[in-house]
Amino acid sequence: MILRPTTSPEDWKAFLAQPDLHWKPGRSAMETAFAWEGAKGLPLEIAAMLPGAKLLLAIPEYKVALPGGGADSQNDVFALVRDENGLIPVMVEAKRDESFGPTLGEWLVDASTGKKARLAAICDLLGLDPAALDPGLRYQLFHRTASALVTAARFHADRAAMVVQSFSPERRWYEDFAAFAALFGDAPAPSAALNRVLPNGKTLLLGWASCPLLTEGIAP
Numbered sequence: 001m002i003l004r005p006t007t008s009p010e011d012w013k014a015f016l017a018q019p020d021l022h023w024k025p026g027r028s029a030m031e032t033a034f035a036w037e038g039a040k041g042l043p044l045e046i047a048a049m050l051p052g053a054k055l056l057l058a059i060p061e062y063k064v065a066l067p068g069g070g071a072d073s074q075n076d077v078f079a080l081v082r083d084e085n086g087l088i089p090v091m092v093e094a095k096r097d098e099s100f101g102p103t104l105g106e107w108l109v110d111a112s113t114g115k116k117a118r119l120a121a122i123c124d125l126l127g128l129d130p131a132a133l134d135p136g137l138r139y140q141l142f143h144r145t146a147s148a149l150v151t152a153a154r155f156h157a158d159r160a161a162m163v164v165q166s167f168s169p170e171r172r173w174y175e176d177f178a179a180f181a182a183l184f185g186d187a188p189a190p191s192a193a194l195n196r197v198l199p200n201g202k203t204l205l206l207g208w209a210s211c212p213l214l215t216e217g218i219a220p
Helices: 009-015 028-039 113-126 139-154 174-184
Strands: 054-064 073-083 086-095 159-166 193-197 203-210
Touching: 009 028, 009 054, 028 054, 028 073, 028 086, 054 086, 054 139, 073 139, 086 139, 113 139, 139 159, 139 174, 139 203, 174 193, 174 203
Parallel strands: 086 159, 159 203
Antiparallel strands: 054 073, 073 086, 193 203
């Protein structure tokens, strides 16, 4: 993979699949770009969940191929950070008003063999039993978290993180995140994080970072 550096938030627009649709003040794509470029490192709300961690690199719209086939998981930001104990790949899912997409029940309607294989592979990574999952859980949270673990394996890291970077003052969709996080223990409160050791020995961090809006006053 060959990457190119960014010098301003506007450079992030080129990475979007539908820039004319998603690049608007107050929307998660523009908010994410301004938050990360302005931070000159980890945004404070995410840094608080990773004490002592320093940002090595951040890549917008980072795609991860998952076991089981199908489309790649496209993460809003992949951040590779390092603390005194080593590397932590962090996948960031940015939200304003948009939801986490279909529930497991909706996604599995008339599911192909490939879909079932992908969910089984994701659950194997996460140490979960696919037959025991609530169909109301959001599928996007599963494949975003799995992409963090796949990337951790690539970097020979024993820790991975999936963080929702929320720009919603009302904390919309937090309940969906909390229901997913509860699969691994007590769901973390907003601006807090949960750390759990998975059956495969990897440590997983899940967090919800409530961030301020930065772009609503910018002319489209």
